[in-house]
Amino acid sequence: MKDRLSLFIMIDACGWEIVRDRPFLSELAPHRRKLESVFGYSSTCVPSILSGHWPDEHYNWCYFVYDPKNSPFRPLRMLRWLPTFITSRRIARRVLTKFVKRSLGFRGYFDLYNIPFKYIHLFDFTEKKSPLKPEGMNRGTNIFDTLEAANVPYYVTDTLQPEEEHLRALKADIESERIDFAFQYWAGLDGLLHMVGNDSPEIPLKLDHYEKWIGEVMDLAKKHYKHVDLHVFSDHGMANCDVLLDLRAKVDELGLKFGVDYAVVYDSTMARFWFLKPGAREKIEALLDSVPEGRTMPKEELQQYRAYFDGGEFGELIWLAEEGTLIVPSHMGERPIRAMHGYHPTDPQSYATLFSNTDQVPDEVTHIPHICKLMENAVSEHAKNK
Numbered sequence: 457m458k459d460r461l462s463l464f465i466m467i468d469a470c471g472w473e474i475v476r477d478r479p480f481l482s483e484l485a486p487h488r489r490k491l492e493s494v495f496g497y498s499s500t501c502v503p504s505i506l507s508g509h510w511p512d513e514h515y516n517w518c519y520f521v522y523d524p525k526n527s528p529f530r531p532l533r534m535l536r537w538l539p540t541f542i543t544s545r546r547i548a549r550r551v552l553t554k555f556v557k558r559s560l561g562f563r564g565y566f567d568l569y570n571i572p573f574k575y576i577h578l579f580d581f582t583e584k585k586s587p588l589k590p591e592g593m594n595r596g597t598n599i600f601d602t603l604e605a606a607n608v609p610y611y612v613t614d615t616l617q618p619e620e621e622h623l624r625a626l627k628a629d630i631e632s633e634r635i636d637f638a639f640q641y642w643a644g645l646d647g648l649l650h651m652v653g654n655d656s657p658e659i660p661l662k663l664d665h666y667e668k669w670i671g672e673v674m675d676l677a678k679k680h681y682k683h684v685d686l687h688v689f690s691d692h693g694m695a696n697c698d699v700l701l702d703l704r705a706k707v708d709e710l711g712l713k714f715g716v717d718y719a720v721v722y723d724s725t726m727a728r729f730w731f732l733k734p735g736a737r738e739k740i741e742a743l744l745d746s747v748p749e750g751r752t753m754p755k756e757e758l759q760q761y762r763a764y765f766d767g768g769e770f771g772e773l774i775w776l777a778e779e780g781t782l783i784v785p786s787h788m789g790e791r792p793i794r795a796m797h798g799y800h801p802t803d804p805q806s807y808a809t810l811f812s813n814t815d816q817v818p819d820e821v822t823h824i825p826h827i828c829k830l831m832e833n834a835v836s837e838h839a840k841n842k
């Protein structure tokens with residue numbers, strides 16, 4: 457029997473509003489609080505949790521950026537001759553994604569999404585390493601660097617495997633008493649919410665499922681460890697999308713040339729612009745001001761939310777949709793989805809959660825990067841007691 461196990465379980469998109477009125481984990485982890493998330497998608501929320509740093513520190517923000525000089529995608533340009541009925545198909549994209557990821561040696565999450573092959577040579581992809589591994593951050597360190605340096609044995613999810621396998625692998629590590637620390641990452645709820653929305657009857661069923669799994673893990677852990685610290689949390693919430701906005705059609709009407717006058721990445725809730733010729737900025741700004749479904753984020757506000765980048769690396773202008781508006785088609789998807797995240801951190805559905813089996817979580821833990829402090833404290837306790 458070992459002394460202590462620190463269990464950190466992330467349920468992607470398990471937002472505060474989704475669990476607020478449900479008894480989720482009320483017995484296993486009764487101390488719950490609402491956490492403010494970080495401005496951006498999982499591509500920035502997860503690295504912020506793992507590093508304890510903010511986007512303007514770790515530079516893991518949005519996936520695609522305009523950067524023709526450093527684009528690794530030039531060879532893909534020849535695919536622009538393929539007919540759209542093939543290249544816009546999800547299945548064809550998935551096969552190509554796998555091929556590209558392997559040939560470019562990307563270690564993190566990678567998806568070609570819906571970036572047109574005609575323009576793909578203008579873009580770079582910013583997550584070439586995996587934030588779920590040591591030395592996986594674009595800048596600075598993460599909790600896995602800390603674990604390695606302290607020589608604390610740990611479990612971390614292999615996201616290429618299905619969720620059932622994550623459960624099996626974690627249980628095996630607990631049973632063999634190999635580990636002192638675990639970071640489990642379950643993404644299934646996020647995928648389901650995107651498909652069915654946050655008020656579907658399928659959501660409580662999925663939550664029940666996770667509750668059962670966490671119960672099984674805790675029962676097993678208590679047989680092998682005297683103390684088990686459990687923290688279950690999310691990276692963001694999820695908003696239903698009831699308004700669809702074809703922002704690209706509006707921008708195209710300006711008659712500016714993509715890659716000559718300007719460049720843009722249409723994420724699902726954000727549009728990030730770069731201006732390449734004089735005059736383009738004024739035209740695009742004026743157009744965006746006339747679109748009521750969102751607004752251009754002021755520099756001060758981006759700074760306040762720690763997502764302002766001096767060099768305009770992720771866009772020289774960031775336009776953000778109102779909660780519930782989905783940009784579609786976008787570079788993330790050709791067709792609508794039921795729900796999305798990546799709205800303003802203070803929009804109602806954006807808030808994340810933290811459930812703990814201890815009431816010793818400091819009051820200063822108010823934002824998702826603060827979860828890393830809890831993990832760091834756990835690691836230093838383990839290192840001390842060796």
Ligand SMILES: [Zn+2]
Nearest residue numbers: 469498646650
């Ligand atoms: Zn998601």
